[in-house]
Amino acid sequence: MAVTVLLLAAATGQAQAHKVIASVFASGTDIEGEIGFSNGDMAADTVVEVFDTQGNKLGQTKTDSDGFFTYTPTSQVNHVFRADLGAGHIAKTVFDISEMSSVLNGDQLAQTSGETATGIGDSPSAASENVAITEQQEILIAAIVRDELRPLRREITAYKEKNDFQSILGGIGYIFGFFGIAYYIAARRLRAKDKQA
Template sequence: MIRACVLFLALLAPLPALAHNVISSVFPSGSDIEGEVGFSNGDMAADLLIEVFDAAGAKLGETRTDADGFFLFTPASPVTHVFRGDLGAGHVAEIRMEAAEVAQIMGESPIETAPAATGTTAPAAAAGLSDQSRAELARMLRTELRPLRQELTAFKNKSDFQSILGGIGYIFGLFGLGFYIAARRKIGSSA
């Protein structure tokens, strides 16, 4: 009887789904907005159409991801940008970059900023870098940081999956303890 109950409960227990999550992010990259789209298993969305909208839903433009799932978009106005890509099978990536961040990328002052202190200079200007040197340096940094961003996102998703499996293990352990106690009581009452 107990074996039949255990078998029945095992069949009813939900099995962990081996699903994957959509990973997506945007960040400033010189005078552009750079982003990435892919899945938590490491598969990146190559040649995916990314549509760009403002906060009200008006289309601002579109771009495509490269073979590594990265895209670049040059903003034309300092408004909130919403990047949306349909990866199929119900997976939609949607990422926002607020207007204040877009204004900083464009070299404009955000509306809610404090007045700038006098007598300060930008670090790049103090170092004497030309615009071309700064652009080349930004490109090199983007290229070098891409794998690091992907590894961090994959690690974050892996940690979440391990936590879920650990929780399921605790639940099964508690059920096992309950069955052990019930069996001991049954053996003790029949003796």
């Protein structure tokens, strides 16, 4: 029984170390993603191929040293991102283009509402008081926020993986505990029968 426990612990440790993590999300007009392993090792300088859902290749990109990549979509179809991490580890995730469409539609709405707000009847002084941030400033702010959120995303992913592993070990502990209680009760009953006989 002890050998089984050791083999089980060794097998779960190996599986934990090789779990691939891949995530993608809308980032302005681009799709940004992250690829790595659950133990925190990131897929640095890895080619990421981009396909549509029918398997037609749309393009490719490459991860940076932190396992992050960006891709600018050229068509309004769902995108499948695939990266070969070696040793049989394949990262594959799908980006729903409707997430990108809502971002693009929101930008278009903001531009049209800005055009109507500064109409012909406004005076030059009123228009200068309602100065909005420029597109360059918006891009700069978005890049800063993305860079600040990257470590947080990595920590959240590692936290989820750690808690999942702890839950598995806790469940195994409960199972062994219940079996231990059952064996204890069975042994007491056998001893009680032996004393009576």
